[in-house]
Amino acid sequence: MKKSASLWLIATGLLPGAAHAESGVNLYGIVSTAVRYTSNIDGHHHDQAALVSGGMVGSRFGLKGAEDLGGGNQAIFQLEAGIGSDDGRASYNALFGRQAWAGLSGDWGSLTFGRQYNALNNIGWAFNPLDQGWGNFWSDPLYIGGDVFFQDYRIDNSVVYRHTIGPVSVQLDYGAGEQPGNQSRGTTFGGGVQYQQGALALGVAYDQRRSADGANTIRNYTVGGSYAFGNATVYLGHMGRRESAGDAEFAISYVGLGYQITPALHLSGAYYRYQQRGGVTTQFQDKPVLLGSGNADSIALVGDYALSRRTSLYVEADVVYARGGTVGRETEYWAGTPVTDIDSTTRVGVMVGMRHQF
Secondary structure, three states: OOOOHHHHHHHHOOOHHHHHOOOEEEEEEEEEEEEEEEEOOOOOOOOEEEEEEOOOOOOEEEEEEEEEEEOOEEEEEEEEEEEOOOOOOEOOOOOOOOEEEEEEEEOOEEEEEEEEEOHHHHHHHHHOOOOOOOOOOOOOHHHOOOOOOOOOOEEEEEEEEEEEEOOEEEEEEEEOOOEOOEOOOOOEEEEEEEEEEOOEEEEEEEEEEEOOOOOOEEEEEEEEEEEEEOOEEEEEEEEEEEEOHHHEEEEEEEEEEEEEOOOOEEEEEEEEEEEEEOOOEOOOOOOOOEOOOEEEEEEEEEEEEEOOOOEEEEEEEEEEEEEEOHHHHHHHHHHOOOOOOOOEEEEEEEEEEEEEEO
16 A cells, blocks of 8 residues: 555645545544564663554644635644553653644645644655655664754744645745744744656755754755656655754765555665764763764665555564764664764664554
8 A cells, every 4th residue: 555655644634735625623543553672772782672652653643624714715723642652641742742733725825833844854754765655663764863854843833835736846834933032043944845746756855943042053955756667666865964063964865665565565675874974962961972973874674564444564674784973873862872982883673563543
C-alpha cells in the first residue's frame, strides 16, 4: 500500500485540504508501538532492549473540522495530541503538542494560525526513502548527529499560507518571536515548493530561526526527488544546516528504493551519508562540549505488511558507523552522555512493531 507523502499528509490532516471533505468534526488517530533492540547504544558496548512508542510513525489522536462559509470558503481547524503508546503520557509537554491551529481556506489557498508544521518538515520527510509517507520513525537515520535538520519544525505562534496550482504546491510560514522590545529575535520564517506530476516528484524548502537572545541564527534547507516506475520508487535527497554561532555545519545525503512486492507487502532500503564540521558542540549538556568534525554512514531496511486497510506489522533494521566528533553527537542523542574518548563506534538496531489507524 505505497502512498505518496502528499496523500498521507492530507489523510492525516497535516495539510488543510484534509478538512475540505465536508462540514463537521472528525476524530482520528494512530497507535504505533514497537519492540527495539539496540547494540552499543552508548559507545561503550552496552546494549538496550526497549518498548518504544511510535516505531514507524508517531502515535497520536486529533480533531479536525471545517465549516462551509459560502462562496467556496471554509473555516478550518485542527487539534492533534502526541501520545506515548508505551506509557500513556502526553508528548511534547503539551496537550496538543503536535498541532493546534485554525484558519480559512478557499480556491485562493489557505491561511492558518497557531502551532503548525513548517515547509521544511512537509517537504523534507516526503523524500525520505524509508518513511512510505508515514512520517519519521523512532530510529530514522535522518537523526544521525541528533535531531538537527528539522530544527523545531513545529512552529509556535505561526502564520502559514499554502496554495496548490496544478502540479505545484507552495508553502510560506512565519513564526513570531514575541520578544519584548525586539521584533526579530526568536522569529522563524521559511517556505518551500513541491512539484508532483505523474511518476516524478521534486521539492525544495528553506527554514531560518533566530535565537531568543539574538546570538545564533540557524539556517536549514532540503532538496529531494522521487521517481516511480512499475512497483518501485527511487528516492534521492540532501539536507543541510548551518549555525552562525560557532560556524557549525551539518549535511546528510541519501538514496533509497521502495518496492511493492504484493498488495500487502512493501520493502524499502536506503543509504545515508552524514557529515559535520566547524564548531560543533553537544546539544543537551549544561555546559556545551566542543566535538568538532566527523562523519557517519548508515544503512537501513524496512518491511511493512498490511493485515488490513487500518492495521500493519513492520520490521526494521539499521546500522550506523560514526567517526570523529559524530561519536559524541550519536552517543549523547541516544544514551544521554556524549563519548569523546574513542575515534569510532558502530550501533546496530532491529525493531518489530504494529501500527493501527482509526
